[in-house]
Amino acid sequence: MIEDRNISRDSRLQRIRNFFNRQKCPVEKYAEEFIIAADNNKLDWRLLPSIALVESSGGKVYRNNNVFGWSSCRRRFPSVKAGIHAVAERLANAPQYRDKDLDSILKTYNSRPIYSKTVKRVMIQLSAEPI
Numbered sequence: 001m002i003e004d005r006n007i008s009r010d011s012r013l014q015r016i017r018n019f020f021n022r023q024k025c026p027v028e029k030y031a032e033e034f035i036i037a038a039d040n041n042k043l044d045w046r047l048l049p050s051i052a053l054v055e056s057s058g059g060k061v062y063r064n065n066n067v068f069g070w071s072s073c074r075r076r077f078p079s080v081k082a083g084i085h086a087v088a089e090r091l092a093n094a095p096q097y098r099d100k101d102l103d104s105i106l107k108t109y110n111s112r113p114i115y116s117k118t119v120k121r122v123m124i125q126l127s128a129e130p131i
Contacts, residue, residue: 007035012035016045016126019049027052027059027067034049043092047091049122051087052067065079
């Protein structure tokens with residue numbers, strides 16, 4: 001687990017904060033959690049914030065502490081932070097997602113053809129490279 005790691009100097013943290021700040025997204029305050037959850041689950045650090053932006057406008061419109069629209073927003077999480085970690089764990093380890101490339105993960109997450117393109121476009125806005 002990477003939770004104990006101090007990521008305050010991690011360039012990814014500032015990128016996420018700046019990105020969400022520019023768009024006035026409430027999930028900006030969870031920037032560190034997005035990185036920790038991604039690192040703990042070996043996901044591209046840009047994936048979770050990008051899905052959150054697409055699904056809930058970065059925390060502007062959501063319910064059940066579910067900023068990812070997970071399970072059509074029916075899934076309840078005890079907190080947004082818990083939701084971030086739960087979704088990251090599922091994307092990395094659930095049989096329908098495990099060992100898939102980004103395109104396959106996104107197609108499983110939402111099968112609409114435009115969805116994958118939209119999320120990847122947001123990922124590139126965060127950073128053209130995974131870092």
